[in-house]
Amino acid sequence: MSSLFPALTKDPGERPALRFGDRSLTYAELAAAAGAVAARVRGRSRVAVWATPGLETAVGVVGTLLAGVAAVPLNPRSGEKELGHILTDSAPPVVIAAPGDELPAALAGLERLDVDVRDVGRVPEDGAGEGDPALVVYTSGTTGPPKGAVLPRRALAATLDALADAWQWTGDDVLVHGLPLFHVHGLVLGVLGPLRRGGEVRHLGRFTTDGVARELNGGATMLFGVPTMHHRIAEALPGDPELAKALGGARLLVSGSAALPVHDHERITAATGRRVIERYGMTETLMLCSPRWTPPDPRPSVRADGESRAGTVGVPLPGVELRLVEEDGTEIAAYDGETVGEIQVRGPNLFTEYLNRPDATAAAFTADGFFRTGDMAVRDPDGQVRIVGRKATDLIKSGGYKIGAGEIENALLEHPEVREAAVTGEPDDDLGERIVAWIVPADPHLPPGSEELADHVARRLAPHKRPRIVRFLDALPRNDMGKIMKRALPRG
Ligand code: MCA
Numbered sequence: 001m002s003s004l005f006p007a008l009t010k011d012p013g014e015r016p017a018l019r020f021g022d023r024s025l026t027y028a029e030l031a032a033a034a035g036a037v038a039a040r041v042r043g044r045s046r047v048a049v050w051a052t053p054g055l056e057t058a059v060g061v062v063g064t065l066l067a068g069v070a071a072v073p074l075n076p077r078s079g080e081k082e083l084g085h086i087l088t089d090s091a092p093p094v095v096i097a098a099p100g101d102e103l104p105a106a107l108a109g110l111e112r113l114d115v116d117v118r119d120v121g122r123v124p125e126d127g128a129g130e131g132d133p134a135l136v137v138y139t140s141g142t143t144g145p146p147k148g149a150v151l152p153r154r155a156l157a158a159t160l161d162a163l164a165d166a167w168q169w170t171g172d173d174v175l176v177h178g179l180p181l182f183h184v185h186g187l188v189l190g191v192l193g194p195l196r197r198g199g200e201v202r203h204l205g206r207f208t209t210d211g212v213a214r215e216l217n218g219g220a221t222m223l224f225g226v227p228t229m230h231h232r233i234a235e236a237l238p239g240d241p242e243l244a245k246a247l248g249g250a251r252l253l254v255s256g257s258a259a260l261p262v263h264d265h266e267r268i269t270a271a272t273g274r275r276v277i278e279r280y281g282m283t284e285t286l287m288l289c290s291p292r293w294t295p296p297d298p299r300p301s302v303r304a305d306g307e308s309r310a311g312t313v314g315v316p317l318p319g320v321e322l323r324l325v326e327e328d329g330t331e332i333a334a335y336d337g338e339t340v341g342e343i344q345v346r347g348p349n350l351f352t353e354y355l356n357r358p359d360a361t362a363a364a365f366t367a368d369g370f371f372r373t374g375d376m377a378v379r380d381p382d383g384q385v386r387i388v389g390r391k392a393t394d395l396i397k398s399g400g401y402k403i404g405a406g407e408i409e410n411a412l413l414e415h416p417e418v419r420e421a422a423v424t425g426e427p428d429d430d431l432g433e434r435i436v437a438w439i440v441p442a443d444p445h446l447p448p449g450s451e452e453l454a455d456h457v458a459r460r461l462a463p464h465k466r467p468r469i470v471r472f473l474d475a476l477p478r479n480d481m482g483k484i485m486k487r488a489l490p491r492g
């Protein structure tokens with residue numbers, strides 16, 4: 001296929017490509033450093049990347065892709081159980097890291113390859129096919145450990161080009177964000193996106209509203225974030241004129257990974273005069289829907305096609321076939337803003353399979369090749385999609401991370417002082433949903449501490465999967481079959 005990064009192969013110049021804090025690389029420097037990585041990983045089956053929010057991660061992933069090899073980004077905060085599962089499942093022979101990174105014992109058996117961002121190599125000819133795997137990204141399901149979604153090179157190219165079309169995203173754009181680099185949002189959209197366009201990304205290392213204000217006031221044109229980040233911006237705006245000025249001057253403010261509450265949309269628009277564009281996607285499908293961006297028209301009566309409207313996620317992106325279906329599989333024809341159905345999608349942007357999970361892959365697709373998203377939506381008369389819920393109550397979206405109740409329950413049950421455990425999500429102004437653990441202690445007179453249980457989950461899985469609230473019960477409500485009835489749990 002044609003190159004994923006034309007800006008690296010055709011005359012890479014002194015234009016800025018990547019900036020992390022005070023460290024940066026031009027396109028020429030990135031081509032050299034990523035070319036050196038490519039030479040070192042060529043011919044490997046897969047490469048794990050210790051995905052800290054740093055320059056080396058970006059160079060490591062780009063170099064791996066240039067070599068036609070698939071990268072497996074690892075959350076550097078993964079606990080032992082989660083990391084162990086990902087390594088066993090994806091079996092990478094090599095791990096890419098930054099010099100000086102301390103790697104956990106689970107990675108000791110892998111060959112370690114440190115990225116030197118000043119290395120000089122050549123960008124190889126692109127010999128990879130469009131169906132070849134580019135990334136394996138781990139994503140939670142309702143039960144069991146996370147599954148590795150295998151994303152082909154075609155999917156990355158298709159989704160980034162569709163977004164470029166919808167948003168008029170070009171090499172002149174400078175993106176700022178503070179998203180983690182082991183998920184689709186921060187890595188594919190947030191790093192590979194600007195590089196495919198030949199533009200610049202400035203990563204904040206860690207999200208702060210001050211960092212956003214500084215970069216948008218200093219030449220950045222676009223901001224990507226999860227709703228929690230936009231919520232924190234909305235909270236800060238009244239007392240922060242610099243932030244209001246920064247957002248007011250941006251070309252594009254984008255939210256995704258979970259629903260942005262209408263209240264936060266409204267507060268940002270009131271303080272900055274700008275609408276946040278809300279797009280919708282999934283790890284398995286990459287981006288599915290977005291409003292189209294058009295330059296602001298001074299005439300108030302002019303509305304652009306698919307314009308951003310709070311509460312909706314816009315229209316299907318170019319190349320994405322999207323349908324709503326009833327429980328029995330019947331397609332819903334109505335654009336009435338009322339009839340709810342599951343979103344099913346097909347297109348070049350989709351993953352190919354869950355690694356080593358043919359059962360789960362088969363269950364995820366319909367006979368005619370549509371992927372079942374599990375998201376429930378309606379379509380408004382103007383074609384805009386409005387997500388109204390999710391099929392599975394056992395999937396929790398917290399801070400934009402998808403977290404399966406089952407994996408946390410399993411981790412909690414491994415604690416010696418826990419007899420029974422159920423995990424639910426409840427509304428949270430900041431995180432969207434917060435994780436609640438319902439525990440029947442082994443010894444009713446001596447329940448484990450809440451902090452102790454949170455640490456236990458954080459150590460095994462990852463800190464963002466830890467329960468924020470722990471409630472103790474004498475017994476979990478169960479039906480006649482013995483199944484836990486989560487809806488019958490007392491409300492907090
Ligand atoms: C607290 N911490 C702990 C513990 N408690 N560590 C270990 N054990 C504990 N018991 C630490 C945390 O690690 C962290 O450390 C700090 O305390 C605060 O953590 P926390 O409160 O959890 O989070 P936060 O810092 O407030 O994070 C909010 C956030 C984050 C920045 C919005 O949730 C985030 O980055 N979300 C992005 C998720 C994302 O990218 N999703 C995209 C998925 P320290 O202080 O050192 O940091 S892709 C997707 O969904 C699709 C494709 C799409 O559409 O985009």
Ligand code: AMP
Nearest residue numbers: 256257258259279280281282283387402
């Ligand atoms: P992930 O598996 O982490 O890739 O999360 C994908 C899920 O995030 C989708 O299936 C949706 O439930 C949710 N999601 C992503 N973007 C939005 C959005 N703009 N509005 C509502 N939900 C969203």
